Amino acid sequence: MINNFRLKLKEQKYMNPLLAEQLNTPFSTIPFDQIKNEHFLPAVKEGIALAKAEYKAISTSTEAPTFENTILAMDKSGVILDRVTSTLFNLNSAETNDEIQKICKDASPLLSEFRTDILFDKGLFNKVKAVYEQRSSLNLSAEQLTLLEKNYRSYKRNGAELPEEKQARIKEISKRLSELSLTFGEHVLAETNKFELVLENEADLDGIPESIREMASMTAQQKGKEGKWVFTLDYPSYVPFMTYASNKALREEMFKAFSSRAFKGDELDNKDIIKELVSLRNEHAQILGYETYAHYVLEERMAGSPDKVFEFLGELRDYGLPAGKEDVKQVTDFAKQLDGTESLARWDYAFYQEKLKKEKFAIDDDLLRPYFKLENVVEGVFTVSEKLFGLSFKENKDIPVYHEEVTAYEVYENGKLKAIFYADFFPREGKRGGAWMTSYQSQYNYSEEENGVPHVSIVCNFTKPTTTKPSLLTFNEVTTLFHEFGHALHGMLANTVYKSLSGTSVYWDFVELPSQIFENWAYEKECLDLFAKHYETGELIPEDYVQKIKDSMTFQEGYQTARQLSFGLLDMDYHSLKDGVVEDVAVFEQGSMNSTLLLPSVDGSNMSCAFSHIFQGGYASGYYSYKWAEVLDADAFELFKQNGIFDKATAESFKENILSKGGSEHPMTLYKRFRGAEPDPKALLRRAGLLK
Structure with a gap:
């Protein structure tokens, strides 16, 4: 059956580049230049059919189940489907349009049904179970044992032993959840794109740095509004406006537009979607025997349980909230002293916070931007990764890309190809906000003849170049680039046998360690001296800067900690509901955030309706992991500080024990192997200045 299907694919590969068994591109990269939208849905259907045939061959085999003919065979299955879906859904985040969004909506239920069919296949489960029950006598490596346990748990956790009527309900829920998540993201993107603040009077630009004005002028030109300035809700436009614009009324307008996205009671409103998502996630978990959705998710996290997460967030709140209140008092007192402002609204805070920072430290983004030309910062992270891990990067313009702004690189380690790396840095209408790392192909190494390097991408929304200036980053954008590149390193340095354990395929509260630890280098002079030079004079960033x-x-830091905790607690509160019922999204959010509230709430504003991390992405019951991983990264970086930030032995140990291992062993085992002990929670508090 498989051979017949492969013949069918060979006949179609000339028509549909996504279905080719061997891609005719450099390093078998995705043929973006050949792909058309009409290729996707047929490719999804064909990919599902081929994957089903591969799984059926495993399920119906008359051979006694072994690790090789069951677990390894499953890990090798679905290659074409993986290619098609990674391409489609990555484009839906980075370069989407109405047509791609509709394709994703049509494809998602098909994929959801396929996944549940595989997970409810009794023949497959029985074979996996048979191998699992023999595990103590199979002489498996640590990685093989992890893969076996992961597969077995996946079947158990997805209802393989449920009666058929409950399996049918799980299928319905899974299909609906995928549809809802896609719609949620589409609404947020549409709301972000449709708002424009058009300014005609130069006086309204008071306080805004020249580089940001020029960017707003260029945006206006692109939108056919010559001689005006346009600000949008994209972060490189919104954040500087809120930070620098002296016009309070315009700051209020921008804030209310941003904070009310998908919360207006119209066709783009997300309130009902949130209610249904929370309810269905809870029902899904309870059908499987879990108390709440959070219990279900956290069973496979380092934290282990909702109680542990609430305890962790509560301890941080004990330190962060008093410091946060003091931070707000400092800014409030400063605003009153500066211009008589008696109380701060939310749209005032960033503005006065930045002025206070400049007064205290004589530093601001406008002072630092000239030293952070994007191309120099990119070379900087390349150089740091070379000094730490021996990597080198070579741009390859022959590798197809999905947009002209994307750059593709070959990545080498000791002269050997290690990865393909894509970089996509600027906002555009087809790209969702924020920054993320993703993958088009996972690393695997089944044998000398059967192996593949990872194809990794980072996608950001940085300050764009203007007609007179290159892209000059804020320091926050610099740390964001280091953060996402840390994720990329986790993917690029992967060195596991099995693709489903490779790279970032780790516990969710461990996945942020490589990204967050890499941010630390951006604060060190020894690192900054490698790339932070004035874009016009070439002068190195001054030591006093x-x-x-x-x-x-x-x-x-107290204010920022309280803010992050409010998001983590909101996530946990939604997904710890025992009945899964949210009667009113606004009331629920307010009740959750009261314990961390530092500034008065604003009518018409709602964070949940644009909280894409938990309602579109994979962070449901996992937003706490940013703070959890901060403990890990603060503790780990103390070792680098102790031995030298470019110490080869420390870097090699981090690469070998953390970055290369993916999810091949339990993350605490890997961490202790690197650090010699479990992480010290006080390391984060020390770094944040919250431990008196």
Whole structure:
């Protein structure tokens, strides 16, 4: 059956580039230049059919189940389907349009049905179970045992032993959840794109740096509004406006537009979607025998349980909230002293916070931007990865890309191809907000003849170049680039046998360790001297600027900690509901956030309706992991500081024990192998200046 299907694919490969068994591109990269939208849905259907045939061959085999003919065979299955879906859904995040969004909506239920069919296949489960029950006598490596246990748990956790009527309900729920998540993201993107603040009077630009004005002028030109300035809700436009614009009324307008996205009671409203998502996730978990959705998710996290997460967030709140209140008092007192402002609204905070920071540390983004030309920062992260891990990067313009702004690189380690890396840095209408790392192909190494390097991408929304200036990053954008590149390193340095354990295929509260630890280098003079040079004069960033960056590292850390905790607690509150019922999204959110509230709430604003991390992405019951991983990264970086930030032995140990291992062993086992002990929770508090 498989051979017949492969013949069918060979006949179609000339018509549909996504279905070719061997891609005729450099390093078998995705043939973006050949793909048309009409290729996707047929490719999804064909990919599902081929994967089903591969799984059926495993399920119906008359051979006694072994690790090789069952677990390994499953890991090798679905190659074409993986290619098709990674391409489609990555484009839906980075370069989408109405047609791609509709294709994703049509494809999602098919994929959901396929996944549940595989997970409810009794023949497959029985074979996996048979191998699992023999595990103690099979002489498996640690990685093989992890893969076996992961497969067995996946079947158990997805209802393989449920009666048929409950399996049918799980299928319905899974299909609906995939549809809802897609719609949620589409609404947020549409709301972000449709708002424009059009300014005609130059006086309204008071306080805004020249580089941001020029960017707004260029945006206006692109939108056919010559001689005006346009600000949008994309982060490189919204954040500087809220930080620098002196016009309070315009800041209020921008804030209310941003904070009310998908919360207006119209066709793009997400309130009912949130209610249904929370309810269905809870029902799904309870059908499987879990108390709540959070219990279900956290069973496969380092934290282990909702109680542990609430305890962790509560302890941080005990330190962060008093410091946050003091931070707000400092800014409030400063605003009153500066211009008589008696109380701060939310649209005032960033504005006065930035002015206070400049007064305390004589530093701001406008002072630092000239030293952070994007191309130099990119070379900087390449150089740091070379010094730490021996990597080198070579641009390859022959590798097809999905947009002209994307750059593709070959990545080498000791002269051997290690990965393909894509970089996509600027906002555009077809790209969702934020920054993320993703993958088009996982690393695997089944044998000398059967292996593949990872194809990794980072997608960001940074300050765009203008007609007179290159892209000059804020320091926050610099740390964001280091963060996402840390994720990319986790993918690029992967060195496991099995693709489903490779790279970032780790526990969710461990996945942020490589990204967050890499941010630390951006604060070190020894690192900044490698790339932070004035874009016009070539002058290295002055030593006193670097010291000011370090001195300001903990500025308003209490406020920022409380803010992050509010998001983590909101996520946990939604997904710890025992009945799964949210009667009113606004009331629920307010009740959750009261314990971390530092500024008065604003009518018409709602964070949940644009909380894409938990309602579109994979962070449901997992947003706490940013803070959890901060403990890991603060503790781990203390070892680098102790031995030297470019110490080869420490870097090699981090690469070998963390970055290369993916999910091949339990994350605490890997961490202790690197650090010699479990992480010290106080390391984060020390770094944040919250431990008195």
